Amino acid sequence: MKVNLHTHTRWSDGYLSFQELVNHAKREGLEYLAITDHDRTKGWSTQNVEENSPYISGGITPFDHGMLSTEGLKLIQGVELSANDNGTEVHILGLFINQPDREFQIYLDYIEKIRWCRAGRIAERLRIETSDLIKEGRRSITYVRKRCNG
Numbered sequence: 001m002k003v004n005l006h007t008h009t010r011w012s013d014g015y016l017s018f019q020e021l022v023n024h025a026k027r028e029g030l031e032y033l034a035i036t037d038h039d040r041t042k043g044w045s046t047q048n049v050e051e052n053s054p055y056i057s058g059g060i061t062p063f064d065h066g067m068l069s070t071e072g073l074k075l076i077q078g079v080e081l082s083a084n085d086n087g088t089e090v091h092i093l094g095l096f097i098n099q100p101d102r103e104f105q106i107y108l109d110y111i112e113k114i115r116w117c118r119a120g121r122i123a124e125r126l127r128i129e130t131s132d133l134i135k136e137g138r139r140s141i142t143y144v145r146k147r148c149n150g
Helices: 018-027 046-055 102-126 141-149
Strands: 003-007 032-035 061-064 067-070 073-085 088-095
Touching: 003 018, 003 073, 003 088, 018 032, 018 046, 018 073, 073 102
Parallel strands: 003 032, 032 073
Antiparallel strands: 061 067, 067 073, 073 088
């Protein structure tokens, strides 16, 4: 059985979009693929799946608790949560997650804000643009400052 339980899309620090990652996994003959972006569930959110389904052979349908299905591949909905253990950053992999409820989404948004603020501080120290640090590249230092101060 071919399985990958830890992958990231462009919504996190991966290079591939959700659609590209799913199609790549299918070409590689994977049977299970977990999408576990850092502190985000947007890669496998209902909206993102609906937007990308027409571009994936066989489409994508809900399968079971915390899973989606497409021809020959089961997609496990997951997240890699950032946490702090006595001052040390650790990551916790969560698998088989249903669509996040409001409280969990608020927590994920908070963690994302902390990550952006840290990236902004790093970029300022290095005297480079935040987009040079973050592959998403759609946000500037000004945006990071607004999120960190607001």
